Amino acid sequence: MKLKLVYSHENVKKPILAKIVLKTNLLINIIEAKVTANMGEMIIDIPSEGEQLREVIDYLRSEGVTVKEVVRTIEIDHDRCIACGACVSSCPADAIKQNEDWSVRFIEENCIGCRICVYACPVRVIQALGD
Amino acid sequence: MENRGAEELRTYEEINRRIQSGDVVVMTATEFIEYVESYGLEKASKDVDVVTTGTFGAMCSSGAFLNFGHADPPIKMVRCWLNDVPAYAGIAAVDCYIGASCMSETRPFEYGGGHVIEDLVSGKEVELRAEGRVTDCYPRESLETTITLNDINQAMLVNPRNAYERYNAAINSSNRTLYTYLGVLLPNYGNIHYCGAGELSPLYKDMNFETIGIGTRIFLGGGIGYIIGEGTQHNPQNQLGTISVCGNLKQMSSEYLRGATFYRYSTTLYVGVGIPIPIINKRVAATAALKDSEIFTYIIDFGVPSRNRPIVKKVSYAELKSGKVEINNMEVRASPLSSFQYAAKIANTLKEWIEKGKFLLSRPVELIPNYREFKPLIIKKREFVVKDVMTREIVVGRLSDSIKDVARLLTERGIDHLPIVDDENRLIGIVTSWDLAKAIAQDKKDLESIMTKRVITAKENDLIDIVVKRMAEYKISGVPVVDEKNHVIGILTTDDISRKLVGRRLL
Numbered sequence: 214m215k216l217k218l219v220y221s222h223e224n225v226k227k228p229i230l231a232k233i234v235l236k237t238n239l240l241i242n243i244i245e246a247k248v249t250a251n252m253g254e255m256i257i258d259i260p261s262e263g264e265q266l267r268e269v270i271d272y273l274r275s276e277g278v279t280v281k282e283v284v285r286t287i288e289i290d291h292d293r294c295i296a297c298g299a300c301v302s303s304c305p306a307d308a309i310k311q312n313e314d315w316s317v318r319f320i321e322e323n324c325i326g327c328r329i330c331v332y333a334c335p336v337r338v339i340q341a342l343g344d
Numbered sequence: 345m346e347n348r349g350a351e352e353l354r355t356y357e358e359i360n361r362r363i364q365s366g367d368v369v370v371m372t373a374t375e376f377i378e379y380v381e382s383y384g385l386e387k388a389s390k391d392v393d394v395v396t397t398g399t400f401g402a403m404c405s406s407g408a409f410l411n412f413g414h415a416d417p418p419i420k421m422v423r424c425w426l427n428d429v430p431a432y433a434g435i436a437a438v439d440c441y442i443g444a445s446c447m448s449e450t451r452p453f454e455y456g457g458g459h460v461i462e463d464l465v466s467g468k469e470v471e472l473r474a475e476g477r478v479t480d481c482y483p484r485e486s487l488e489t490t491i492t493l494n495d496i497n498q499a500m501l502v503n504p505r506n507a508y509e510r511y512n513a514a515i516n517s518s519n520r521t522l523y524t525y526l527g528v529l530l531p532n533y534g535n536i537h538y539c540g541a542g543e544l545s546p547l548y549k550d551m552n553f554e555t556i557g558i559g560t561r562i563f564l565g566g567g568i569g570y571i572i573g574e575g576t577q578h579n580p581q582n583q584l585g586t587i588s589v590c591g592n593l594k595q596m597s598s599e600y601l602r603g604a605t606f607y608r609y610s611t612t613l614y615v616g617v618g619i620p621i622p623i624i625n626k627r628v629a630a631t632a633a634l635k636d637s638e639i640f641t642y643i644i645d646f647g648v649p650s651r652n653r654p655i656v657k658k659v660s661y662a663e664l665k666s667g668k669v670e671i672n673n674m675e676v677r678a679s680p681l682s683s684f685q686y687a688a689k690i691a692n693t694l695k696e697w698i699e700k701g702k703f704l705l706s707r708p709v710e711l712i713p714n715y716r717e718f719k720p721l722i723i724k725k726r727e728f729v730v731k732d733v734m735t736r737e738i739v740v741g742r743l744s745d746s747i748k749d750v751a752r753l754l755t756e757r758g759i760d761h762l763p764i765v766d767d768e769n770r771l772i773g774i775v776t777s778w779d780l781a782k783a784i785a786q787d788k789k790d791l792e793s794i795m796t797k798r799v800i801t802a803k804e805n806d807l808i809d810i811v812v813k814r815m816a817e818y819k820i821s822g823v824p825v826v827d828e829k830n831h832v833i834g835i836l837t838t839d840d841i842s843r844k845l846v847g848r849r850l851l
Binding site: 300301 | 681
């Protein structure tokens with residue numbers, strides 16, 4: 214499960230994720246992080262579900278971190294796609310691959326929602342979904 | 345090459361007779377490669393009449409001549425726009441040329457000439473706006489209307505440079521993402537982009553230009569087109585041959601003419617080109633049989649902003665197509681920008697046209713040259729470089745200096761920038777008067793905690809214009825000038841530039 218965490222000025226300096234790791238022993242993977250003195254934005258991958266996942270989300274929220282689930286990040290219009298591959302190696306997360314016939318395949322689990330593919334597509338057939 | 349273009353195995357007339365009688369043997373380049381592997385080149389060159397090729401990639405040097413017909417009262421168009429994209433109107437009264445990479449004035453980087461061409465070909469209405477020069481012949485001053493491809497007289501796709509034989513691949517060694525005509529290049533050797541159709545590439549399959557010339561009939565944009573000469577920047581001796589082509593836009597298809605955008609670079613047009621290669625002699629058969637593993641290109645480092653970007657690696661299209669290339673012991677992901685799927689579709693379509701008797705081959709009136717000098721542009725007007733303007737009498741500080749020493753130095757010498765160097769005069773940081781203000785505000789005591797360590801620098805032969813842009817980009821007012829070994833040899837500040845360079849003349 215991928216989560217987007219938004220830290221405010223107040224909580225950006227606290228070791229919140231470290232505490233969760235120590236408490237739960239979960240191997241949390243930080244996929245993307247933008248942290249400044251005033252705020253932080255992170256996308257994490259968390260190998261958990263059910264009760265344990267709920268606990269982690271509740272803890273994050275109790276520390277004042279905004280938590281959003283990262284779902285359905287992009288959509289490729291395969292009818293208009295020219296199967297060039299410009300999005301494939303532009304994707305830093307290896308979430309778009311080319312099949313044997315060069316058509317492209319999106320791998321949702323790998324996507325970190327960075328949207329580079331949206332801009333990398335020369336014929337603009339990749340759409341970012343929501344926020 | 346002696347007898348270039350010699351019809352030793354079969355003539356064009358023989359091939360066309362076989363096309364008309366329905367017993368011509370046509371293979372796509374991919375099929376021909378397999379056939380040669382199974383039966384050998386000797387037999388393949390006897391058995392196969394024509395090999396078809398295809399490519400579908402971004403071809404910026406593309407565009408269309410349009411004739412709108414006369415309005416009443418008539419206008420001599422001086423400036424004109426199609427969906428807000430400027431078209432060149434410096435020809436006769438109601439002719440224009442719409443170029444693929446010209447961008448919309450209202451939606452730049454989103455919509456351009458390539459999109460106008462795609463919209464026209466797909467039958468959409470396009471807004472035409474024009475301004476005229478009033479004369480006795482042409483009393484109208486301006487016009488606004490909409491047109492479709494059906495409404496206008498002629499629409500000729502005329503592309504000065506298409507179908508590059510191969511294309512350089514790109515990588516980025518710098519630490520920031522680059523947006524180039526070879527796509528998004530991730531920092532620190534993050535990815536490789538490449539172009540060209542490899543073993544389906546029309547020009548590579550006849551790399552000595554024995555059958556390709558003026559008047560060669562080809563697949564162009566889903567319809568029929570013709571080669572009208574060598575392309576601009578034709579450089580066949582380095583396998584960078586190009587062709588110029590033309591064709592009637594009205595019989596083309598938006599499937600093979602797609603408007604496109606390279607983010608933060610430009611708009612362009614994806615063009616489908618397919619050339620039939622008649623197997624007229626064994627040399628042509630041999631080049632038509634070249635495989636991806638035998639076709640090479642270079643990976644160029646776009647992290648270096650110069651005409652002479654360094655070559656990082658020579659690679660085959662087979663290696664590129666595998667999706668991974670080893671660079672400095674790292675596996676770097678590679679992906680194409682041109683479509684192999686469409687290239688194959690084009691080669692197959694052309695094959696079908698020939699087999700069904702819908703497409704005859706034409707003997708070129710004149711072959712395209714297989715050698716052409718390739719010239720760079722020499723800038724003859726003097727351009728100023730950093731060493732023309734920089735201050736050589738530099739004041740530097742050392743890490744051991746106290747903040748107070750530095751403050752005294754800056755005020756005594758009336759300067760705002762102090763490069764900090766090590767014992768061998770190598771740059772390790774910079775302190776500005778602004779940093780000193782911060783030091784007081786935050787009560788910092790040592791130099792190291794206030795100095796900037798990732799210093800933006802310049803080299804003495806960098807163009808002033810480029811350095812000025814760099815300073816604006818990083819919002820700084822001065823850069824230390826360093827040599828190859830990072831020794832400080834001068835300093836260039838906005839003050840130097842405004843005092844010494846006025847009106848682009850050195851005072």
